[in-house]
Amino acid sequence: MTDLILLKHELLLTALLLIFILMKLGKDISNSSFLKMSNALLLINFIIGFFGNQHGQMFASMFQTNELMALQKNMLNGGLLLISLSSSRWLNNHIHLPEFFMLIVATLLGMFFMISSNNLLVFYLALELATIPLAALCSFDLDKRQSSEAGMKMIMSSAFASGILLMGISLVYGVTGTLAFTEMSSLIASDHLTVFALILLFAGFAFKLSVVPFHLWTADVYEGSPVAVTSYLSVISKGAMVFVFTSVLYQVFKPMQEVMYQLIYIGAVLSMTIGNLFAMRQQNIKRFLAFSSIAQVGFILTGISGFSHTGAASATFFILVYVFSNMAAFAVAGIVSSAIGRETIDDYKGFYRTNPFLSWVLAIALFSLAGIPPTAGFFGKFFLLSAGAAKGNYVLITIAALNMIISLYYYLRIVRAMFMDKNETPIGSVNLSFNERAAIIICIAGILISGIWNGPFHTIHHSVTEAFSITPF
Amino acid sequence: MNILQTIPLNHYIMLSALLFSIGAMGVLLRRNAIILLMCVELMLNAVNLLFAAFSVHHADGGGQVMVIFIMTVAAAEVAVGLAIIVMMFRKAGTTDINLFDTLKW
Numbered sequence: 145m146t147d148l149i150l151l152k153h154e155l156l157l158t159a160l161l162l163i164f165i166l167m168k169l170g171k172d173i174s175n176s177s178f179l180k181m182s183n184a185l186l187l188i189n190f191i192i193g194f195f196g197n198q199h200g201q202m203f204a205s206m207f208q209t210n211e212l213m214a215l216q217k218n219m220l221n222g223g224l225l226l227i228s229l230s231s232s233r234w235l236n237n238h239i240h241l242p243e244f245f246m247l248i249v250a251t252l253l254g255m256f257f258m259i260s261s262n263n264l265l266v267f268y269l270a271l272e273l274a275t276i277p278l279a280a281l282c283s284f285d286l287d288k289r290q291s292s293e294a295g296m297k298m299i300m301s302s303a304f305a306s307g308i309l310l311m312g313i314s315l316v317y318g319v320t321g322t323l324a325f326t327e328m329s330s331l332i333a334s335d336h337l338t339v340f341a342l343i344l345l346f347a348g349f350a351f352k353l354s355v356v357p358f359h360l361w362t363a364d365v366y367e368g369s370p371v372a373v374t375s376y377l378s379v380i381s382k383g384a385m386v387f388v389f390t391s392v393l394y395q396v397f398k399p400m401q402e403v404m405y406q407l408i409y410i411g412a413v414l415s416m417t418i419g420n421l422f423a424m425r426q427q428n429i430k431r432f433l434a435f436s437s438i439a440q441v442g443f444i445l446t447g448i449s450g451f452s453h454t455g456a457a458s459a460t461f462f463i464l465v466y467v468f469s470n471m472a473a474f475a476v477a478g479i480v481s482s483a484i485g486r487e488t489i490d491d492y493k494g495f496y497r498t499n500p501f502l503s504w505v506l507a508i509a510l511f512s513l514a515g516i517p518p519t520a521g522f523f524g525k526f527f528l529l530s531a532g533a534a535k536g537n538y539v540l541i542t543i544a545a546l547n548m549i550i551s552l553y554y555y556l557r558i559v560r561a562m563f564m565d566k567n568e569t570p571i572g573s574v575n576l577s578f579n580e581r582a583a584i585i586i587c588i589a590g591i592l593i594s595g596i597w598n599g600p601f602h603t604i605h606h607s608v609t610e611a612f613s614i615t616p617f
Numbered sequence: 618m619n620i621l622q623t624i625p626l627n628h629y630i631m632l633s634a635l636l637f638s639i640g641a642m643g644v645l646l647r648r649n650a651i652i653l654l655m656c657v658e659l660m661l662n663a664v665n666l667l668f669a670a671f672s673v674h675h676a677d678g679g680g681q682v683m684v685i686f687i688m689t690v691a692a693a694e695v696a697v698g699l700a701i702i703v704m705m706f707r708k709a710g711t712t713d714i715n716l717f718d719t720l721k722w
Binding site: 264265268269272276277279280283286289292293295296299300303304306307308310311313314315317318321322323 | 641650653657661663667668674677682704709
């Protein structure tokens with residue numbers, strides 16, 4: 145029984161899921177009271193997540209957890225709460241509000257199991273639990289054709305990706321004869337078949353992370369989905385994938401670091417460059433954020449390519465920063481989109497005159513995404529690049545630095561449009577509800593605080609070092 | 618059982634690689650959304666065959682457990698996929714993915 149505390153995060157989410165189902169089955173409650181209750185539940189879930197975390201293994205060591213994983217799960221919990229707060233306007237008007245929460249909690253549950261998985265079977269099941277409900281969520285704007293188109297592109301590409309991933313898994317199984325990560329890492333040798341399996345596995349991961357040769361679905365899905373789902377996809381789903389990437393591929397495929405390094409190198413360079421070049425020419429703000437998130441993945445891969453504790457810690461820290469900054473940007477885009485219904489960048493011209501608060505929020509978020517000090521984004525990128533530089537490949541670091549300059553251009557283009565450009569018909573002024581204001585203030589506080597205070601990074605670095613020494617790899 | 622085990626492992630690997638490639642090419646080349654889902658199923662079944670073969674080769678049950686779970690998950694995936702295709706068909710009146718082009722750069 146005492147072991148069950150290891151499953152705490154997952155059990156809490158399962159309980160939430162059941163409560164949502166019961167609330168849906170019970171007597172009709174209005175959307176606003178459902179939203180209040182679900183926000184309160186998500187907040188409780190988030191707070192409990194911080195207490196009583198232990199490390200250990202369960203279910204014939206198919207499931208493992210440690211302080212680092214607990215921290216990562218807490219970050220994702222917090223992100224879900226922020227999404228629910230910041231998109232309350234859209235959610236309030238949706239007729240299927242309870243289903244939205246059921247699906248989104250189900251995907252989060254999948255991500256938690258994925259982070260904690262210690263066996264390829266659990267990993268695969270968790271991955272599918274994390275992606276299948278997401279496709280349903282993408283098509284959640286039921287009356288919009290674009291939304292169901294996004295859902296279809298999502299399910300097709302994720303099914304294809306999991307097919308490729310499974311081929312990789314089955315070849316790894318064929319080479320090693322086991323599905324457990326612990327035994328696998330000692331049995332893997334870099335022969336040709338394993339290299340091929342690794343490439344397939346990497347391709348499957350790259351699809352989910354939208355690393356460049358496999359990024360084509362990203363922009364379409366991000367544009368068509370409702371903003372709440374887009375921010376979930378780009379922040380939480382991607383964050384969970386990065387966590388798994390560092391823990392699984394780092395530790396299981398340790399003997400194959402050289403091949404991994406080549407793959408990550410190519411992926412990082414292509415993602416940064418192509419993501420940036422396409423982001424420059426976008427007109428729709430969601431599409432723009434999609435390409436900017438592809439570019440950000442390139443930077444994350446640069447950090448991961450260092451293959452060190454610092455690399456894993458800086459990737460985790462970057463996700464924390466990314467949760468705050470991307471969530472703030474998406475919160476503004478979502479509020480404007482659901483209140484006014486306008487989504488192009490040109491619409492944001494003259495935004496400062498009508499909505500000074502929102503434009504400062506968007507500006508700070510974009511500064512953080514671009515990596516301008518004193519926002520947290522600067523340190524996020526700085527740690528990533530210095531972790532990547534540990535390997536001594538300065539070509540990669542130079543390309544990353546050049547790409548940061550390119551990205552400044554297009555992030556500041558929006559800031560310029562908001563603050564300096566004139567517009568005859570600017571977006572009207574938007575009244576913020578309490579929930580939206582709370583979400584935005586938390587995001588901005590997160591960006592600024594983790595930019596000037598080194599506490600979060602030290603906590604993460606400490607737990608990464610500890611986690612990598614505890615797990616029996 | 619004995620006859621199956623006399624077939625060398627390489628044959629299984631080649632067959633499933635072939636099936637997998639057919640499925641993957643189908644996903645890339647065919648334009649009907651329902652056929653796309655079928656091709657994905659073909660890819661997954663190729664993987665299943667490989668898992669079963671490796672499972673016998675290593676005398677380890679894990680691979681066969683994996684096969685059962687893959688089939689279950691594939692069914693769930695197709696259920697959601699078909700639901701979305703139905704929704705798309707209601708709006709666009711076709712399942713040809715070339716016509717689903719309202720989202721484009």
